[in-house]
Amino acid sequence: MDRFLRYVRIDTQSAEDADTYPSTEKQLDLSRLLVDELHAIGLTDAALTEHGYVLATLPGAAGAPVVGLIAHVDTTPETPGGGVEPIVHEAYDGAPIVLPGDPTQVLDPVEEPELAARVGHDIVTSDGTTLLGADDKAGVAEIMAALEYLAAHPEPAHATVRVAFTVDEEVGLGAHHFDLDEFGAEVGYTLDGSGLGELEIETFSARAVRITIRGRGAHPGSAKGKLVNSVKLAADLIAALPRDALSPETTDGREGFVHPSRISGSVEETVVALIVRDHDDGKLEEHTALVRRLAAELEAREPRARVTVDATDTYSNMRAAIDRHPRVVAAAEEAIRRAGVEPVRSLIRGGTDGAVLSAMGLPTPNIFTGGQNYHSLREWASVQDMSAAAATVVELARVWAEPAA
Ligand SMILES: [Zn+2]
Numbered sequence: 001m002d003r004f005l006r007y008v009r010i011d012t013q014s015a016e017d018a019d020t021y022p023s024t025e026k027q028l029d030l031s032r033l034l035v036d037e038l039h040a041i042g043l044t045d046a047a048l049t050e051h052g053y054v055l056a057t058l059p060g061a062a063g064a065p066v067v068g069l070i071a072h073v074d075t076t077p078e079t080p081g082g083g084v085e086p087i088v089h090e091a092y093d094g095a096p097i098v099l100p101g102d103p104t105q106v107l108d109p110v111e112e113p114e115l116a117a118r119v120g121h122d123i124v125t126s127d128g129t130t131l132l133g134a135d136d137k138a139g140v141a142e143i144m145a146a147l148e149y150l151a152a153h154p155e156p157a158h159a160t161v162r163v164a165f166t167v168d169e170e171v172g173l174g175a176h177h178f179d180l181d182e183f184g185a186e187v188g189y190t191l192d193g194s195g196l197g198e199l200e201i202e203t204f205s206a207r208a209v210r211i212t213i214r215g216r217g218a219h220p221g222s223a224k225g226k227l228v229n230s231v232k233l234a235a236d237l238i239a240a241l242p243r244d245a246l247s248p249e250t251t252d253g254r255e256g257f258v259h260p261s262r263i264s265g266s267v268e269e270t271v272v273a274l275i276v277r278d279h280d281d282g283k284l285e286e287h288t289a290l291v292r293r294l295a296a297e298l299e300a301r302e303p304r305a306r307v308t309v310d311a312t313d314t315y316s317n318m319r320a321a322i323d324r325h326p327r328v329v330a331a332a333e334e335a336i337r338r339a340g341v342e343p344v345r346s347l348i349r350g351g352t353d354g355a356v357l358s359a360m361g362l363p364t365p366n367i368f369t370g371g372q373n374y375h376s377l378r379e380w381a382s383v384q385d386m387s388a389a390a391a392t393v394v395e396l397a398r399v400w401a402e403p404a405a
Helices: 004-008 027-041 134-152 232-240 279-302 320-325 327-337 353-360 383-397
Strands: 054-059 067-072 087-089 123-124 161-166 188-190 198-202 205-214 258-265 269-278 305-314 342-348 379-382
Touching: 004 027, 004 054, 004 134, 027 054, 027 134, 027 161, 067 123, 067 353, 067 383, 087 327, 087 383, 123 205, 123 383, 134 161, 134 379, 134 383, 161 353, 188 327, 188 353, 188 383, 198 320, 198 327, 205 279, 232 258, 232 269, 232 279, 258 279, 279 305, 320 327, 320 353, 379 383
Parallel strands: 067 161, 067 188, 198 342
Antiparallel strands: 054 161, 087 123, 123 379, 205 269, 205 305, 258 269
């Protein structure tokens, strides 16, 4: 908990559309602290790479596979993330938690069964004016705690562990400069999940779609028959998207979506940015085709406008890559059990660094951290669940030093 509280106080927000890598220099404030703390634990090779990743090694049993552990230091730019003042609600009594910095922010156990189930736990929140940053400083703290424990307890034997603390995960670039040869792990795990016991082996396949609508400007006083307003055309396009389906606000589980996330422009040109998601690559194609069809229809109705669609793949579902390495999942489930928790296989309605790493050849499922309500002012984490995640990491390093079952 002390580590976690220390880390969340450091502002590490990443930024969209930056020209630098990492997107913000302040992320490295935490990365540099982690290098120092890793040295103090005894991981003498800990260092910052030229791209801002922290890499370090805890040597272990010769001949056992090298296990990679990965978490990201940055927090989302979607929610205020500077000046975090963590509050520990010790031995939670089950009542609604009113966050003092903004009393309209209330954690209500009636609305949140996960919170209701944690009476007696120590619950960490922000003061309600910022996110907490459990995503992913809980993961960072758990890996650090596990490394410290393993370094002090070499018996029973554990596998060699390689650690990476990445930057810019929240803007989709966490693995952008990740060098698998330099990392040198044979299997990987991100500590970037949520609820107790969850092991995520599937992500969305993700695509960014950018629709550019070019209209025609004219002085509004003499625009009759001349003006083509791209703002109105963009509104038509968005209004034509499905609402009761294929939207984040109306889907869950395995249902994908087409989500207009940003719009900017004026009469002459308007850009609509969408994200398209599905667990099934075939359906991802269908959703993209729907967007292209709506764009073509718009242009057909107003031939004086120019509508272009650019689609870029962001990451793909890691399931297929992980299925080729069944021991990666079995070892994680065994480690979770040894930490006293029942493992729950689940899927991510989003992506992780692991999705990109799995596609690059390092199978990397995602392990729970004990944090909840990510990217929200009402983000919280249970210290007891974070402890279970740290214990899972310790057990995982040991499981991989044992002969394959
Ligand atoms: Zn995360």
